[in-house]
Amino acid sequence: MFRSLVAASLLVAASPLVSQVHHSPLVDPKVAALRDAALEGDHYAWDITEGLTTEIGPRLAGTDDEARAREWAVKKLTAMGFSNVRVETFEMPTWVRGRESARIIAPFPQPMAVAALGNSGSTGPEGVSGEIVAFDSVDALRVAPDEIVRGKIVFVDHAMPANQDGSGYGQFGSPRRQGPTLASKKGALGIVVRSIGTDHHRTPHTGSMSFTEGATPIPAGALSNPDADQLLRILKRGLPVKMHLVLESQNLGKRQSGNVIAEVPGRDPTLPPILVSGHLDSWDQGTGAIDDATGVAIAAAAAKRIMDAGRPLRTIRIVWFGAEEVGLLGGQDYRTKHGKEPHYALIESDFGADKIWKVDSKLGEARKSEAEAIGKALAPLGIVTGSFNEAEGSDIGPMLGDGHPGVTLNQDGTRYFDIHHTADDTLDKVDPAQLRQNVAAWTTVVAILSGGIEEPKRGKRR
């Protein structure tokens, strides 16, 4: 049960540089030891990430692939020794990608790399052809007269930057989120947007969108960044540009999804649990390695490391949400079923597994010293202490909004949107050393929130 901790402690002890360094008196030595052991030797997170991406691969919400992922998750969490492993199911509308292609047919015939956006309408098997009308932003599309859009294929550009904090995705993601509805209401035949991404590869970025304000679904896709660049160069020649677009997406109606839940029971089951989470579903083009196999892996690895060390005072509840990508549906279902129950803190990992660089929290004024202790304990991992009044997360966002306390461990997002929602989201993009730093940070936070870990009696091992 505590073999991993013992082995890791030996590792640390074997390093004279570490053992000769005096630690901050402001950090509980037991917490520091758990942190350093995870940083040195965690393998749980890699095992889960490698296993889920290899044995399941893509797992789009509502599909058989996601159902197989739930079965895999139940087996894995049970094998790891967690308690109360269960699935809470829910129904959801299910959309799937079909055959897809784009081709410039005039003035310079050539293929373009395209991916349908989630909830895209279908062109049918024959596809549609239309003249391109291009906009540098959603704002430009919004003010355009209907006449210049009607019957055409809209292209919306943007200039999303790659920032460490991931800012840019919100603002520059508007072509994907709002573009299809605006284009549909103006009578467009279809829409292609520049991928909401920061790479230079022919791997278009999909992502969710929905037709609102009563807009009729139209075919909606993303061009890869090199293709968007190419389309702009072609448009600059000043000749009419025509595209043929095939997006054979389908709505399958209501299908089942679910949240997979497991626990490390606390010594006092009457206390509110600490919720540690990520999402199990992924987009369908890659194997969902950074989005979000690493997230579920980090959450479970931290819980496992606490369990290996002994019994926490508070219950640690692992939730691997279903159907996050297509509209945060797993988070909604958990909130419906458990949102009124008290939680000691909510934490979610859904931003890859590059190095955590900042911790934010929202634990309330009465728990300021706990939040400060978290910052002190994370500092040796190179993590700055950010806000004491902010926490966020995709699935947990609405519950945080309801007033539940939370902690956010912010990963470096500089390369996240190179890969996010593309076929390139595969295991080779995960850096094992940075993944261990994530687990070390999470283990530290959960150890502090746990209310203390009671070590098992060691007599029998001697």
Place this chain on the structure above:
Amino acid sequence: MFRSLVAASLLVAASPLVSQVHHSPLVDPKVAALRDAALEGDHYAWDITEGLTTEIGPRLAGTDDEARAREWAVKKLTAMGFSNVRVETFEMPTWVRGRESARIIAPFPQPMAVAALGNSGSTGPEGVSGEIVAFDSVDALRVAPDEIVRGKIVFVDHAMPANQDGSGYGQFGSPRRQGPTLASKKGALGIVVRSIGTDHHRTPHTGSMSFTEGATPIPAGALSNPDADQLLRILKRGLPVKMHLVLESQNLGKRQSGNVIAEVPGRDPTLPPILVSGHLDSWDQGTGAIDDATGVAIAAAAAKRIMDAGRPLRTIRIVWFGAEEVGLLGGQDYRTKHGKEPHYALIESDFGADKIWKVDSKLGEARKSEAEAIGKALAPLGIVTGSFNEAEGSDIGPMLGDGHPGVTLNQDGTRYFDIHHTADDTLDKVDPAQLRQNVAAWTTVVAILSGGIEEPKRGKRR
């Protein structure tokens, strides 16, 4: 006519750091000035690269796309002011890609990214399904008993490194070149190889191969590197692995290709010409930016810069070869028609446009001082002088083998095989500053080989 040279000279003169530096007395000041002007301000190579990749895009040998590229080339070379612009056509067997997909159907169902290799057989529209039999090398496949291969889909792995000199492509390319014939002769249903490439993207590398020794064509594809990694992880689980493979390639029979030729006439037309070249065709997945739009662009830009400066003693002959990718057919045709004629030197650019780092030459003992002068003149560009007894090039290789003199300007190949033969071979991969360094090096070499440039009388311009 010499506007560009004059403008560039002004640029150089305007830089006090450059003007205050004493140049090597071993380099002809006129050659140095041409070199430095190209490094500062060449735009010809970018214009050609941008134009060809934008207005034509992919241009697979034998197709209408390649025919459009020839028309584009004739117009462009004529507009640039070259003489004797012409196309020398030839017939060639033409292969085209069709619909293609790969899917692991057991034990862990999931899609894989695949691209047919040139000359692949077709699976037909229904595809084929078979158990995977895996080999770490062509050598392992070669010694395998037929029984373990028959009726199966062969996978051949390798571990190609990314080297500056591009070494590795020869040795580690054997799965693509030899694998399909070996697999066919052992009765395999099909073959997939790890992409002959060094990247980590879901963009498989195509490339030519042919079935030799009387082997029957079978479906032959390349998996992307992340997919090959994934297949290995799946195989390591020890369960039988089954793949469904669809590669609907087609042979279209004989079609036309051709070499596009243009000249800067020398003052003495009886002297053998200097041949400067690249290849016009490309693979069909990307727009052939680094392979080989930059090559034809560099060759023509260097010739244009000499022409802008005045009349060379020797004729400079630009050749944009057709059908290189599918078997060096343009080079063969040129050799058949002109291989017996003397050439003063052959040069080809077909390795992208990253910085040239080494010059090799094979001009013969009698021209050693000319080869040394080339080395001295290139040194300020950061180019080391390599061998005096070696020159190479894809299309020009056989003629160099016949004994024609040649020069090789070696580009840095460290990232070349990340992109080579993939959908990612697009304009954004070309670095304009490094492209100018290429043109500067080529201009230097061609200026030295030209036998001297007679400047036009300037009287009328004053």
